[in-house]
Structure formats: C-alpha cells, structure tokens
Amino acid sequence: MRFAYVNGRFLPHGEASIHVEDRGFQFADAVYEVWSVREGKLMDADGHFDRLERSLGELRIPTPRSRAALEHIIGELLRRNRIRNGLVYLQISRGQARRDHAFPKQAVQPTIVLTCKRLDHAAAEARAERGIAVVTVPDQRWARCDIKTVNLLPNVLAKQAAHEAGAVEAWQVDRDGRITEGSSTNAWIVTKAGKLVTRQADHGILHGITRARIFKCAQDVGLEIEERGFTPQEAYEAREAFLTSATSFVTPVVSIDNHSIANGEPGLLTLSLREAYLGEA
Template structure:
C-alpha cells in the first residue's frame, strides 16, 4: 500500500507529495517540527508534543496552521490511512511560501503543514540489547535550543560523527565550561557517583524533551528523587550509569562513552527500573497524561 502524507490540506500518496521550492522551511529552515510515538493506535504524550509545538511556534512568531482539535484529527487520519498502529508520526509547520527574502513575508501567507507516519519495530520488551555507545562533542548549535526548529545541521553532523565511530548518540558539551547540555537528538541523564539521577535543568540551552517531562512525572508518582542540576564531563566520567530519553529512544542505556565503559558497561539497576516504569507509561499500564 502506498504511504499517505498530509500536505497543506490534502491527503496524497507520499511518493507524489511535494512542497513549493520557495517554501521558507526549505530555503531558511523557518519552521518547527515534532515527532510523536504511536503505540497501540494512540499517540504517546500527544498533549505534551502539541504543547511544545505551540510554544515553539509562538517563539518564532508563527501561528498554528490549524486549531488544536483539527490538527489532532489530521494526525489520527494520517495514521488511519496508513494503517499504522505502531510507528512514528512526523509533523512540520513552516512560514509558508513567499518570494525569497530573509524577513517575514510583507504580506501574510498561510503556514504550511506536512504530516507523515512510518512503521517502526515494536516497543522493546527488555532493556537487554536496547542500549548503545556514545561519543562526546562540543555543542556547536545556536543559542535557542529550546525551540524545536528545522535548523538541524549541527545535530546531523554530530549524529554522523557518532555513527562513524559505531555509536548511537553524540553527547554535547559546552567547550568553555565543560558542562554537558544534551544528546544531539535526545535528553541525556546520569546516575552520578553518589547515586543521584541527574539531568540538566531547562533553559534556552536544551530542548524541553516530552519524554523527559513524562519520565519526571512518573518518577514523582513513584516517589523517586531526581536532580535538575548541571554536570560536567568530569562528573560524567565518574557516573555509575548513563541513559538517554526521547520519543524514539524511550529510556535507553548508554554503555560506553568515548570508548570507556559507563559503570560496569551494562545497564545499571536504576536505568533498568526507569525503563520498566516508562514501559508501563507507554503501554498504558500507568496514567499517560500531559
């Protein structure tokens, strides 16, 4: 069956889907995107993703392309038409089509909306075999990383560098301070040498991860403490455990960083417990709320 995409009000075969060459997303990266996990026919943390979409759009002064209710209908319809119940949905909103010029179009144009979905492998039943290695790289991205924009070239280069070294993620850090920011496409966490779960606090420096927020809500529900405190590469080198979170990684252990094992080089007890907690969140055994 041909995959179906939603493009500016029309459901079309994806192989025929196209956007105008003067779409500002194509020419300037002037837009926002979201990726949502679809499990059992429902979107995991849909409200969190739509909240973040709306926030990012506000930050770049771009209106929602549809009402929230209408957008939710489109997302479900794309999944339905593609007969996908376990997958990843991608949505992208740009400032639309206008003559190429850096400032916003002098005359308002309609935002452009594209939605696609693809099947993925089933949610992992076990943490064993789910982890991977990472490398560290200087964070070369722009200063507003809290906006989920289309400008991903530094992320692309970091992920490619990781792949070339047999790793699944690049852990980014500030060159001057040595403080870790996040993964190239994930939130990064450690269990430090004192046993504390730590991740960087929200600011313009990192993306407010939806999986990050959902996991924190589950930790509070389970009365498991965590610290939103910065940590350095030196702290990372002494960490007992490390893991990443995202809509595609869920809770994924990092076993080696720059060729050195984290802890004993196997998923640790804290990461195992958090993987189990988040698995129940995804599958619906725990409340899956925004």
C-alpha cells in the first residue's frame, strides 16, 4: 500500500485529501520542494531545506514544522512506502480559509502534504548515456521564478510543447531573446572555449540546488563559469549542452530545436560533471 502524509497523519495515498478551500488549491498560494533519494538518503538535503525556508519567507507563510521534524516525517514516509531510491515531494500552502484573494485576516494553520515514489535510476542512466532533445519556447512565467511556488501552469504548457515536439524538455526564452531555464530544470552550455555558461541566479530563474552543486564540482576541477543568459543561437553552436535538476542530476542535451549539438553525442565534460556530482552525493 502507498502512503501519503497530510497535516500530521499518514494516510493511504488514495484517501489523502485537503479542504476544497485550501489556498494552495484555489490560488496556488503554496510552495514545494523535491528531494531525490538514493540508498535511503536525501540528496542535497540541506540545500533543499534552506530553499524551502526561503520560499516560505518570501510568501510570508509560517513554517509548520521544524527541519528536524520534517526529516523525521520524511524518513517515516520512506519507510512506510519501502522506498530507498526515488523522490520525495513536499508542499506547504497558506492553509484553509474562506475564498478571498487577500491573506486571511485571522491566522490559519498551513497545510502540509508529503508524498514519495520510486524512480528507475537505471532508465535515467540510460537516458544520460544517449542524451536528450530540447526545444525552445517563449518564457510566459511571472516575475518571481526564484520562489518555488506551485504556480506552474506556464511550466506545464512548456513541458507539453516539448513532448508534442518529441523532446524531453523545453528551454524558455525571455523577451530579450535569452534562455532563462527549462520547464523543470536549469539550462547550461559549454562554449567552444570550454567555459560553462548558465543564467545568473536572479528573479528570472529558480535557484537550483543541483545547479549550486555543479558550481562546486566545476570549481574543483578548475572550470570557468559565466553566469549570464545565452541565446538559442549560442546554444546551437555550443560545444556541449546539458541540464540539471534534483531528479535528472546532470543530463546531456544533444539536440536543441532539431539542431544537433556538437556531434549529437553526450559531451565528455558533461558526463564528467555528472560522474563528479553523483560521486559526491
């Protein structure tokens, strides 16, 4: 049986529910986090907890559980679901209140939901070995993408556009013609000079926890990183390209808008960064 956690209770997954007037459901007034789990351990645990606390603070949602309590709940949820390799999803909304756009006048208890599921790491490894295709789409999101909210409709539409084009991911392009990030990943290229390039961590992108770890991995081997936006044309002409996230780790990109990147094979630098990241996990 699969279990979920809702507001202090472990419940059969099919019976877990929230109130119809929960503000996360009605207004996307909620934040979330995702941890990968390898051999029963949360990857980059502290980074994700730090970002969760920042997101809650930016939306002025009270933290409903301490970090230690959340770690205990996650551990128990993984135990009940018998998961050693997979992911954990955590969502916290402002809570249940009579429908009104403004924050509730009276304090309400935030809603907390946790679920988990298994992931096929062998399939992910196989995909990394052959590389993936991405397409570019206009970035239609709001101006605070650095907050990890559940307001993901533009991301959903971008991901669907990628799937309909036979690709795995969509890289979003801002009004200045520069790539911000993927629908659920951070975007990177390797220039012909061997520099790593990724969008600067401003309000236009989610500050990826895996992204931050790749900075460390790159610096450990003396690679130079440029934090700036890059155009689709730059990406087409790049030596290598890849994306990062908590669930894809470091995944090579071998095609962008049907333009083959380099020779259409995963780049050696990308694969070495993936190996370095997983080796430290």
